[in-house]
Amino acid sequence: MARAIASNALTIGIVILLAVAGILAWGRSEFAGQGPLEEAICLLVPSGASMTSVSKDLEARGAISNSAVFRIGADYEDKSAQLKAGSFVVPAGASMQDIIAVVTASGRSTCGTDINLQIGVNVARVLVRELDPATQEQQELARIDLGAELPPLDMNLAVESTIAGGTVSLGTLMERPSTSYRVTLAEGVTSWQVVESLKAAAFLSGEISEIPAEGHLAPDSYETTRGGNRAAILERMEAKQETIVAELWQTRQAGLPLESPEEALTLASIVEKETGVPEERPLVASVFVNRLNQGMRLQTDPTVIYGITEGKGVLGRGLRQSELRDATPYNTYVIQGLPPTPIANPGRQAISATLNPDASDYLFFVADGTGGHAFASTLREHNVNVARWREIEAKQANQ
Structure with a gap:
């Protein structure tokens, strides 16, 4: 009788052990195997959240198959206390183990x-x-x-x-x-x-x-x-x-008509306002450098506009002839040299172009209808370019 009981107990124990082993194998498979998520999601982990709340959210969104296995796996890997707040991309097919690694790593949000x-x-x-x-x-x-x-x-x-x-x-x-x-x-x-x-x-x-x-x-x-x-x-x-200015000033071309970094900023701001084409900046800068070297007035509209608006918004209209004749510190049609201050905040490229302009003999430029400019070395060439631009303006006005 005792032998039968022992035999039955042994059998039951083996069955239990096999069942436990099966459960553990299933749990490991569920934990480390490919997850059910078909499309990546962004998982929000609020400050103060727990693995329990995160696991329930993941299960509700179809990212994991079993929230209990997720929590047990996190505990087993000693990561339950390492949960970070933030928003994290959970890739399609991510395993529970992968997801735990994502939400306990650096804490740097990968989506949001x-x-x-x-x-x-x-x-x-x-x-x-x-x-x-x-x-x-x-x-x-x-x-x-x-x-x-x-x-x-x-x-x-x-x-x-x-x-x-x-x-x-x-x-x-x-x-x-x-x-x-x-x-x-x-x-x-x-x-x-x-x-x-x-x-x-x-x-x-x-x-x-x-x-x-x-x-x-x-x-x-x-x-x-x-x-x-x-x-x-x-x-x-x-x-x-x-x-930026200190770095670029040290690598400037020799012989520029600029005596200080402040003057470089001033000319760079004019270059910045005169063209929206990055590739043109060194050429536009060369025009103004050539004018300064020859004692010519800069004659640039953006400085006149700044004198009117003081940098407070956009003028929103064309310049009047009276404004082009008005003797203000920023009217480069009237004053010699640079205006007293920059007229905007120039970017690194404009500052670099100003301190390392292209070598050219250009003294004039005007819009060419493409977003860029036509450059000229003589007033005669410039007048031809201006006439061409006026024709383009007239055609655009009639369209």
């Missing part, structure tokens, strides 16, 4: 919402974009033009977010740990435009005591945070421009 204050010459806007985890392409959620009067952002603005799973307010998106912030300056913006745009960005904080000197802000994209200090962002822009 990007809020970018873009400060352009003609308009300032906030662009709200989101990375589509399936295509790894940015999708535009909202484009908010701040307008001439730069009103504050509307935090109640409704946007459709894939990550949020539906319609949410702009303010809600800003609350998410996955949301990143940037301020992007276009080449040729004025310091006044930068300051006014920063003031209108509701996701930033802090007062700006004064407008930075014209030309001393480096056009670039600057990462920041929600609540980032406006004055601190301006300081970064100034420091970067100072570094």
